[in-house]
Amino acid sequence: MASKEITYKEQPFQLSYELVNPAQEPVLLVLHGWGSNKEIMKQAFAKTLPEYKHIYLDMPGFGKSTNEMILTTEDYANIVKLFLDELGVRATIAMGHSFGGKVSTLLDTPCLVLLSSAGVVTVKPWSVKIKIATFKLLKPLGMKKIRELFVAPDAQGMSHEMYETFKNVVDEDFEASFAKSQSRALCFWGKEDTATPLYTGEKIAGLIENSEFYPLDGDHFFFLKHSAFIAQTITEQCISPKAKL
Numbered sequence: 001m002a003s004k005e006i007t008y009k010e011q012p013f014q015l016s017y018e019l020v021n022p023a024q025e026p027v028l029l030v031l032h033g034w035g036s037n038k039e040i041m042k043q044a045f046a047k048t049l050p051e052y053k054h055i056y057l058d059m060p061g062f063g064k065s066t067n068e069m070i071l072t073t074e075d076y077a078n079i080v081k082l083f084l085d086e087l088g089v090r091a092t093i094a095m096g097h098s099f100g101g102k103v104s105t106l107l108d109t110p111c112l113v114l115l116s117s118a119g120v121v122t123v124k125p126w127s128v129k130i131k132i133a134t135f136k137l138l139k140p141l142g143m144k145k146i147r148e149l150f151v152a153p154d155a156q157g158m159s160h161e162m163y164e165t166f167k168n169v170v171d172e173d174f175e176a177s178f179a180k181s182q183s184r185a186l187c188f189w190g191k192e193d194t195a196t197p198l199y200t201g202e203k204i205a206g207l208i209e210n211s212e213f214y215p216l217d218g219d220h221f222f223f224l225k226h227s228a229f230i231a232q233t234i235t236e237q238c239i240s241p242k243a244k245l
Contacts, residue, residue, distance in 0.1 A: 001064075006082045009069070015083050016064035020046045020054035028052040029084070029091040029107070033098030033220075034118075034166070037063030041097065044224050048231035051239070052093070057083065059103070061162045070164040073099075073172060077106035093238060094183075097223065098196060102174050105181055111238035112183035112208075113230070115223045116193050119174030120200035178207040185211035186237055188230055190222030212237065 001018045018038060028049055030041045038056035046054065059076055061067030069075070080103060084091060093111040096104030101117025158166065185208040189201035198215060205213035214233065216226045223230060 003064070004083060004086050006079065006086055008075070008079050008082055011069050012066075013060050013079060014066045015060070015079075016058040017083075018042060018056045020056070021050055022053055024051060024053040026052050026093075027055060027084075027089045027091045028093045028095065029055045029057070029080075029104070029109070031057060031059060031080070031094070031096040031100030031103050032062065033096075033100050034169070035062070036097070039063070040221075040224075041095075044227040045095070045231065048227055049234065049239075053089070055084075055087070055089075055091070059100070061159075061165065067159075067165075068161055070161050070168070072165075072168050073102050073174070074106065076103045080107065093234065098220065099169060102169070102172070102177070105174070105177055105183075108181075109183055111234070112181065112185040113234060113238075114185060114187045114201075114204065115230075116189050116196045116201065116220055117187070117204060118169075118196055119172065119178060120196070120203050121171055121173050122197060122200065175203075175207055178204050181208045183208070183210070184238055186214065186230075186233060187211055188214045188216060188223065188226070188233075190218040190220055191215050192218060193220045193222065195220040 001016060003014055003016050005012055005014050030045060032038055032041050038058045042056045058065035060071065060079055091107065091109045093113060094104035094107045094109040095113035095115065096117060097115040098118050101114040102119045104112055187201055187205040189198055191198055202213060205211045216222050218225055
C-alpha cells in the first residue's frame with residue numbers, strides 16, 4: 001500500500017492506493033462506491049486481468065484517504081485526474097462501483113466499466129418521503145440525535161465535510177453525463193439490487209451510445225460473485241483485437 005499527496009483548490013489530500021501487476025503498462029483504475037474502500041474492489045478483481053496494472057484507490061474521505069472539503073462528483077473526478085497525473089499514468093479502463101461509477105464516467109477513458117452505478121434518480125417510497133418531511137420540520141428546533149434518527153446509514157458517523165458531500169451527490173441526476181460519454185461502456189448490474197435498481201442500469205446503458213448491458217444474479221455487491229465473468233467480458237469487449245472500441 002502506498003500514498004500520494006495532491007493539492008486541489010489549495011487543499012491537500014493524502015490519497016491511499018495500491019498497485020497490482022505494477023510492471024505492466026496499460027492501466028486499469030478501480031473505484032469503490034460510497035461508504036466503501038479499495039479493499040473490497042481489490043478482493044474482487046486483483047487476480048483478474050493480469051495484463052493490466054491495477055490501481056485501487058481510496059477516494060477522498062474513504063478508507064485511508066483524507067478529505068477536509070465539501071466536494072461534488074466533479075471534484076472527485078478532478079482529484080482522481082490529478083492523482084493519475086502525479087503517478088504519471090493514463091487509465092485505459094476505469095471501473096467504478098455505485099458512486100465510483102459516476103466518478104469513472106467523468107474520466108473519459110477509452111473503456112468504462114460500470115458496476116451498479118449510481119446516477120439515475122429513483123422514486124422514493126412514501127416512508128422515505130415522510131422521513132424527509134419530518135426531518136425538515138424538526139431541524140429548526142435543534143433537537144438532538146435527529147441526524148441519527150433520520151439520516152441514511154451511509155451518512156451516519158460522517159464528518160461535517162463528508163455529510164455535506166453526501167448531500168451533494170446522493171440524489172444527483174447524472175443522465176446528461178452518461179449521455180455525453182464517448183467511452184466504450186460495459187454496464188454490469190445485480191438483478192436483485194435495491195440500491196441502484198436494475199431498471200436504472202438499463203437506462204444508463206441506453207444513454208451511453210457505445211454500451212452493452214449485463215444483468216447478473218445478486219444484489220448491489222453482485223460483482224464479488226461474478227468477477228471472472230466481468231474480467232472475461234472486459235477482455236473480449238475492450239482488450240482483444242476484435243473489441244468494439
